[in-house]
Amino acid sequence: MTNATIQEIEGIDDYWGPAFRSVYEGEGGHEAFLQQLDERIKQHDKEIEKLCNFYYQGFIESIRELLEVRSHAEELHAEISNVDANVKETTDGLCVRSEELIRARRVELNIASTIEKMELCLPLLTTYSKLKSQVEAKRYYPALKTLEQLEHVLLPRVGPYAWCSHISSDIPKLRQAIQDASMADLRDFLENIRRLSPQVGAVALKQTQEMLGRSLENIIKNKKDMATLGPSSVETTTPQSPHELVDFSPLYRCLHIHTVLGAKHDFVQYYRSQRRQQARLVVIPAAGNLHDSIQSMKSYLNAVLGFFILEEHLLTTGAGLVSSDWLGETWGSARSAAAGTLRTHTALVTDPTLMLSIKHQIVLFINALKCYGLPTEPLPQLLQEMAEHYTEVLMQRWVAVFRDILDNATFRPIEVENQEQYDAVMDTFPYDGDELETQAFPRKFPFSSVVPAVYVQVKEFMYAWLKYSSGLGLGGGGRAAAARHSTSLLLTRSFTGCLSALFRRALPLTQLVQIILDTQYLESATPYLYEFISNITGSELVTTQPAGSMFQTARDDAEKQICENLQHKVDEFLDLENYDWLLVEPSGQASSFVTDMLGYLTGVLTSLEQLPRRAREAAVTAAVQRIACRLRALLLEGDVRAVSAGALHQLDLDVIQCEQFAASDPLPGLRDQLLEHFASLRQLLDLITSWDWSSYLHDIGMEGAKYALVSPREAATLLEKLREAEQKSSVFSVLKKNERDRRKLLDTVLKQLKQLQNQDG
């Protein structure tokens, strides 16, 4: 039993449960089993000893052999170390070289990539430099294009380099610079055309003038001239159109640039506002006073015209820089301003020749405007106003002429010594000299030198006046009518005014008479003046103007002065009066101042014989009336307190002298009229001297009474004076009976007269 279990244990690796139970439950228990196990171990020891004995030899052998391998290995180790050192020595150099090679390779690669990058940048740079040079050369438009390319094509292609960002930050600046530069160019251009526009205007006006003067005759003449001068002269002609004088390219360039920059609208606005300002400036005359010389007027018109010709040119050539609305508006305000300027300046012109040249310039100006299709509206109106002013100016000038003529006039009939002088007068003045023709020299014209002189001057005036109206497009008839109007205005206003001025100082009678005659001759010559007008203007003769009234005012003045003159003389005579109001006995002769006066008046009246009857009548009547009035006043005025019968008689004598003068028919048929002036005085004197109180008092207030013209007041006044004188002379003497009666009667009459006076009052 214990044996088996050891075998079992040895045989089985696991599942040792039953082996352990047999150990326990077996016979001999544990001692048996431990014995068995010792036995077993002694067995295995014996086996191991046997085996070791067996393999010991082989083991020694192997050790020996191992030792031998050891020496060999040592030898091999030295050998390998040697080789290794050798290899190490050789590979060190190799490593250095290969490292160098690697570095070179790397450099090479870098260089290649750099070149590649550089080649990308190169076009950008060249473009940039081109741009710079273009800007430099002020070729802004290509520069702008280049800029565009640079910005949009070239820059993105190149990487994000610092210099690229530098360039791209430069681009807006450049663009601004280009814009500024082109603006500067525009300003230059604007300045330039402002300078050139007068020349443009001048050329345009010259062409207009040539065009207006174009006629078949002139064309043929020009052709001939050209033929004689040869074709070379054609080369030297002025530019075909006035606007060719101006180089518009800066403007267009600028416009393009702004279009490219997308600022076309702004640019157009800018341009228009600039030009509008210029337009405002151009209508203000640069020379200050346009009325000083025609030159300043010319340059003014040239400037205005040139300005708008250029604008008009831009309108047609276009690009929308100038719209027709804008042009119309600008021109509208400019032309009214220009018209205003012209109006104020021409109103100051006092020189007719200057006026004429100005008018010519304005007519040309209007025609030129028409050629360029610009409206001319207020200007023809202005010409019309200027025509009136011109007439005024002429009139003023002729007033001076007339004044000169009148100041130097002698107002004596022209006397000619020989045929030559006679013809000279007849040539200048239309006078029907049939009667004079037959007379012997010296011949005497009925008019003074004023008449032909004025006639000639009126003709001169017409020439001057018609000079203005030529070229205004008026018809012959219209011109003639206007000329007639101005002429009659000249005569009725200017000449008559000069005559009136003449009358402001007292003139001798003979001059006054001659003036009246002269005006008649001048009037009779007006139809010839009208004929003259119609000849010049080529219109039909109009003779509607009623002659004879033209100088009526002047004649009236002259007549009035003649009357005043005579009255003044009468006054002078009457101032010489020295009545002795207490005269006892009249001298039996008229007072000397009366006879002198009447003699003088007779003489004067004969010298007035040439005058129209009306004037003579007025003169005589004025003189006689004044005499009657003064004599009456002498008698009735308050200064004289007492009048003696003798003095009354003396005055009566003088009145009779005057009545005789009136009755002597100084003017045939005027007798009764003249006597009429003395009637009241005569009745008063008759009443007193004939002491006819009964009939006076009886008839008073009745129609056709003998003393109808004597008022009770006058009668009483004179009666009182008589009584005063009688009282004075008879203070100390005793009155006779009849004298006392008379005195009584006188008092009664006086009383009655007073009563009558009171009734009337």
Added chain:
Amino acid sequence: MAKTYDYLFKLLLIGDSGVGKTSILFRFSEDAFNISFISTIGIDFKIRTIDLDGKKVKLQIWDTAGQERFRTITTAYYRGSMGIMLVYDVTNEKSFENIKNWIRNIEENASADVEKMILGNKCDLDSKRQVSKERGEQLAVEYQIKFVETSAKDSLNVEYAFYTLARDIKAKMEKKQEASNPPGARGGTHQLKANDQQRKPPSWLSRCSIL
């Protein structure tokens, strides 16, 4: 009415046409001068009042036409004149020679006691002078008339001439008045004959006596 003057003297200017009578008168009455020549037609007059020894003297100066054709008109004024200015032109020999004829004219037509004076006018035009001052003086001595050279243009001696003539007339008149001493005869010396009267004035005195 209060008298505005004490004496009234009528003076007359005579002489050839163009010697300057009107200019002298113009200078004296208006103190002005006008170069242009306007010949006098017939007769004209101017009045100026001057003061002589405290007396107001009114001068009525008649300016006659020198031209022959007015002679008949002008001679009628000789008789009433109290003083006559004989005017010649020192630049015109003929006008000087004619003075003798004018004096004869005066003798024939004017009253015998008329005061006279000779004026040699235009003495400012020395370069054109034809009549020397001495010849003028000689002529004056010959006729025992006062003489002075005048210039109406330069206002030379014009006043003097008129004042002298007026003073002479006044002296003569006062002498005469003293001699006769006629009361209230003033003005009678220069009265002209009235023209023959067609209408006989009814006599106031006769009427009075009937009453």
